[in-house]
Amino acid sequence: MIGGLLAVILLAPLAAVLGCMLARQPRVAEFLNLAAAIAVLLAVLRLLPLALSGPYTFWNGYLIVDPLGAWVLLSVASVYLLASIYAIGYMRVHKRAERLQRFYALFAGFALTTLSGPLMNNVGVYWIAIELTTLVSTFLVCFELDRESIEAAWKYIVVVSGGISLALLGIIFYYWGGSFHLGPTYDLTWSTLRNVAPQLNPTIALTAFLLVVIGFGTKVGLAPMHTWLPDAHSEAPAPVSAMLSGALLNTAMIGIARFIQVADAARLGSLPRVVVVTIGAFSLFIAALFITRQSGVKRLMAYSSVEHMGVITLGFGFGGPLGVAGALYHMLNHSLNKSLMFFGAGNAMQAYHSKRISRIRRVLSTMPVAGLLWLAGAVAITGAPPFGLFLSELTIMRAGLMGPNAWATFVMLALLIVIFVGFLNHFRAMYFGSNATPELSPRPVPAKFHLSIWCVLPMWMALVPLLLLGLWWPHAISHYFAVIAAQLSSAGAP
Numbered sequence: 001m002i003g004g005l006l007a008v009i010l011l012a013p014l015a016a017v018l019g020c021m022l023a024r025q026p027r028v029a030e031f032l033n034l035a036a037a038i039a040v041l042l043a044v045l046r047l048l049p050l051a052l053s054g055p056y057t058f059w060n061g062y063l064i065v066d067p068l069g070a071w072v073l074l075s076v077a078s079v080y081l082l083a084s085i086y087a088i089g090y091m092r093v094h095k096r097a098e099r100l101q102r103f104y105a106l107f108a109g110f111a112l113t114t115l116s117g118p119l120m121n122n123v124g125v126y127w128i129a130i131e132l133t134t135l136v137s138t139f140l141v142c143f144e145l146d147r148e149s150i151e152a153a154w155k156y157i158v159v160v161s162g163g164i165s166l167a168l169l170g171i172i173f174y175y176w177g178g179s180f181h182l183g184p185t186y187d188l189t190w191s192t193l194r195n196v197a198p199q200l201n202p203t204i205a206l207t208a209f210l211l212v213v214i215g216f217g218t219k220v221g222l223a224p225m226h227t228w229l230p231d232a233h234s235e236a237p238a239p240v241s242a243m244l245s246g247a248l249l250n251t252a253m254i255g256i257a258r259f260i261q262v263a264d265a266a267r268l269g270s271l272p273r274v275v276v277v278t279i280g281a282f283s284l285f286i287a288a289l290f291i292t293r294q295s296g297v298k299r300l301m302a303y304s305s306v307e308h309m310g311v312i313t314l315g316f317g318f319g320g321p322l323g324v325a326g327a328l329y330h331m332l333n334h335s336l337n338k339s340l341m342f343f344g345a346g347n348a349m350q351a352y353h354s355k356r357i358s359r360i361r362r363v364l365s366t367m368p369v370a371g372l373l374w375l376a377g378a379v380a381i382t383g384a385p386p387f388g389l390f391l392s393e394l395t396i397m398r399a400g401l402m403g404p405n406a407w408a409t410f411v412m413l414a415l416l417i418v419i420f421v422g423f424l425n426h427f428r429a430m431y432f433g434s435n436a437t438p439e440l441s442p443r444p445v446p447a448k449f450h451l452s453i454w455c456v457l458p459m460w461m462a463l464v465p466l467l468l469l470g471l472w473w474p475h476a477i478s479h480y481f482a483v484i485a486a487q488l489s490s491a492g493a494p
Contacts, residue, residue: 001050002047002050002051002056002058002065003058005043005044005046005047005050006047006058006063006065006119008039008040008042008043009040009043009044009047009073009077009115009119010112010115010116010119012035012036012039012040012043013036013037013040013080013108013109013111013112013115014108014112015032015036016032016033016035016036016104016105016108017105017108017109017112019032020032020033020101020102020104020105020108021101021102021105023101024101025101026091026092026097026100026101026104029100029101029103029104029105030084030087030088030091030092030100030104032104032108033084033087033104033107033108034081034084034085034088036084036108036111037077037080037081037084037085037111038081040077040080040081040111040115041077041078041080041081043077044070044073044074044077045074047065047070047073048070048071048074048480050065051065051066051067051069051070052067052480052483054066054067054070055191057121061121061122061187061189062120062121062122062125063119063120063121064119064120064121064189064190065119066487067480067483067484067487068118068254068257068258068328068484068487068488069118069119069254070118071328071331071332071480071484072117072118072250072251072253072254072331073115073118073119074332075246075247075250075331075332075335076111076114076115076118076246076247076250076251076335077115078246078332078335078336078339079242079243079246079247079335079336079339080111080114080115080243080247082242082336082339082343082458082461082462083107083239083240083242083243083246083339083458084107084239085454085457085458085461086238086239086242086339086343086346086454086455086458087103087104087107087237087239088452088454089451089452089453089454089455090237090238090239090346090350090454090455091103091237091239092452092454093350094237099143103140103143103237106136106139106140106143107140107239107240107243109136110133110136110137110140110240110243110248111243111247113129113132113133113136113137114133114243114247114248114251116129116132117129117130117133117251117252117254117255118251118254121189121190121191122187122188122189123171123174123188123189123190123193124171124175124188126255127164127167127168127171129251130164130167130216130219130251130252130255131161131164133219133248133251134156134157134160134161134164134219135157137156137240137243137244137248138153138156138157139153140236140237140240140243141153141156141232141235141236141240141244142235143236143237143240144235144237148235149235149236151231151235152228152231152232152234152235152236153232153235155227155228155231155232156228156231156232158228159218159225159227159228160218160219160228162218163214163215163216163217163218163219163225164215164216164218164219165215166211166212166214166215166218167211167212167214167215167216167218167219167255168215169211169215170207170208170209170210170211170212170213170215171188171208171212173204173207173208173211174188174193174200174204174205174208174212174262175188176204177196177200177201177204177205177208178192178193178196178200180199180201181196181199182196190258190262193262194261194262194265195265197262197263197265197266198265198266198267200266202266202267202268205262205263205266205268206266206268206271206272209259209262209263209266209268209272210275212255212256212259213256213259213272213275213276213279216252216253216255216256216259217256217279217313219248219249219252220249220252220253220256220309220313221249221283221305221306221309222279222280222282222283222306222309222310222313223279223282223283223285223286223287223306223310224282224286226283226286226306229302229305229306230290230299230302230303230306232244232302233245233298233299233301233302233305233342234296234298234299234301234302234355235298237346238298238342238343238345238346238349239342239343239346241298241301241302241342241345241346242338242339242342242343245301245302245305245338245339245342246334246335246336246338246339247335249305249309250331250335253309253312253313253316253331256276256313256316257316257327257488260272260273260276260316260317260319260488261488261489264319264489270404273317273318273319273405274405276313276316276317277313277314277317277318277405277408278408279310279313280310280311280312280313280314280317280408281310281314281408281411281412281415282310283306283307283309283310283313284307284310284311284314284411284412284415284416284419285411285415286303286306287303287304287306287307287310287415287419288307288415288418288419288422290303290306291303291304291307291419291422291423292418292419292421292422292425293422294357294426295356295357295358296355296356296357297345297348297349297355297356297357297360297426297430298342298345298349298355299355300357300423300426301338301341301342301345304338304341304381304419304423305334305338307419308330308334308338308381308389311330311334311392311393311396311412312327312330312331312334313327314327314396314400314408314412315327315328315330315392315395315396315399317405317408318396318399318400318402318403318405318408319399319403319488319489320399320402320403320485320489321481321482321485321486322395322396322398322399322402323396323399323400323403324481324484324485324488325395325478325481325482325485326392326393326394326395326396326398326399327392327396328481328484329388329391329392329395329469329473329477329481330389330392330393330396332388332469333387333388333389333391333392333466333469333470334389336388336462336463336465336466336469337377337380337381337387337388337389337462337466338381339458339462340373340374340377340380340458340459340462340463340466341374341377341378341381343374343455343458343459343462344370344371344373344374344377344378344459345374346455347367347370347374347449347451347455348360348363348367348374348430350449350451351366351367351449351451352366357426357429357430358429360430361429361430361433362431363375363430363431364431365448366448366449367448367449367451368448369451369456370451370455370456370459371431373456373459373460373463374459375427375431376463377459377462377463377466378423378424378427379424380463380466380467380470381423382416382419382420382423382424383416383420384420385470386467386470386471387466387467387469387470388465388466388467388468388469388470389466389470390470391469391470391473393412393416396412397409397412397413400412
């Protein structure tokens with residue numbers, strides 16, 4: 001049963017890649033990609049309860065299905081479906097329609113690589129999967145083929161590849177340390193690394209941990225390794241930006257969570273978690289600085305991703321049942337919310353023909369329904385009730401107050417307040433600001449900009465569960481998080 005579901009999760013996007021490459025009509029390519037996204041989400045939803053009794057390994061131990069990986073798959077699959085629906089409406093007005101088959105082939109390939117990461121049981125193969133996400137998504141970042149997008153793509157691949165190289169060096173250190181006890185050749189699976197961790201030389205183990213956190217932290221977009229993220233997110237097409245923020249970052253974050261588990265097993269003291277918590281808090285600080293003074297609407301969303309990756313990192317850094325539960329809940333909530341925000345940004349850019357916040361005014365009069373959904377998403381993304389991110393951030397702060405790094409909780413609270421004020425101030429200007437002065441007036445647009453149902457439907461599909469997850473934390477999810485927390489703190493396999 002599980003093997004069949006894995007086949008659907010991996011083969012459906014692969015089939016979409018091949019089908020889109022052979023398709024002669026853009027409409028065929030877009031619906032092949034959409035069909036793959038629907039199949040993947042249905043398979044992941046069926047996989048979730050089955051993964052609770054895991055971990056299970058497949059394909060000679062190279063694939064693993066466990067609750068943590070399945071939860072990340074849920075976040076990735078949700079964004080893949082939402083972004084695939086939105087892409088149909090957004091990309092149909094693209095000025096180079098003859099390139100859309102290539103776009104959807106790359107888009108399905110990007111989904112395949114992000115879905116592969118959480119399923120990798122071998123640490124080295126997991127690194128390869130993360131690097132493949134970079135290679136595929138680079139072509140999506142520069143899909144517009146203008147000067148800014150090409151520059152962003154180059155910056156993306158150079159910075160991320162440099163960081164991932166450090167992660168590879170850390171993995172090599174782990175392998176070298178384990179070779180003193182397991183012999184010169186062995187399978188470096190997550191469970192093997194966890195079991196050998198108590199016997200590793202502390203200096204080797206700590207050095208390896210710092211390298212992998214910096215390396216995979218670069219992919220996650222944690223400060224100060226975040227420099228690629230604002231450019232890549234702001235220059236990519238809106239559905240790609242949603243995938244970068246809501247899917248890709250989570251695929252890299254699972255690696256950090258698993259390596260924290262290894263560091264705990266290696267008995268390195270409090271230093272590893274202090275490092276993780278400090279990086280998370282610093283990411284919030286950098287996000288607060290740039291959000292309050294931002295001028296580009298998609299860069300505003302990008303720095304919000306830096307903020308929320310910092311929040312998730314704090315949750316895993318604090319640890320314990322509450323910290324892990326808050327981080328995982330925040331992961332799904334952020335994926336839904338950031339998809340909604342990038343969809344709204346894409347709609348506004350099409351209506352106003354500009355990325356600048358100062359050029360976007362009176363949004364509700366231009367696109368009433370989509371504008372209202374975007375505004376609700378803006379309130380939600382700041383962590384305000386009654387949406388899901390409020391519950392997850394509150395849970396993470398409770399975990400911080402109960403642990404040895406309580407100082408970070410107060411830093412987190414202060415910076416979240418700053419971000420709340422700064423972020424919503426930009427939306428106040430876009431929705432209710434005056435457009436009388438020439439420098440603030442938008443370019444002429446219709447009184448009501450017509451948006452395809454494909455551009456509005458996924459916004460509803462993201463907002464409704466986001467609201468439900470804020471009003472009701474299901475017991476089944478609490479149980480799921482408790483199982484993951486127990487496995488992350490256990491001495492056994494992940």
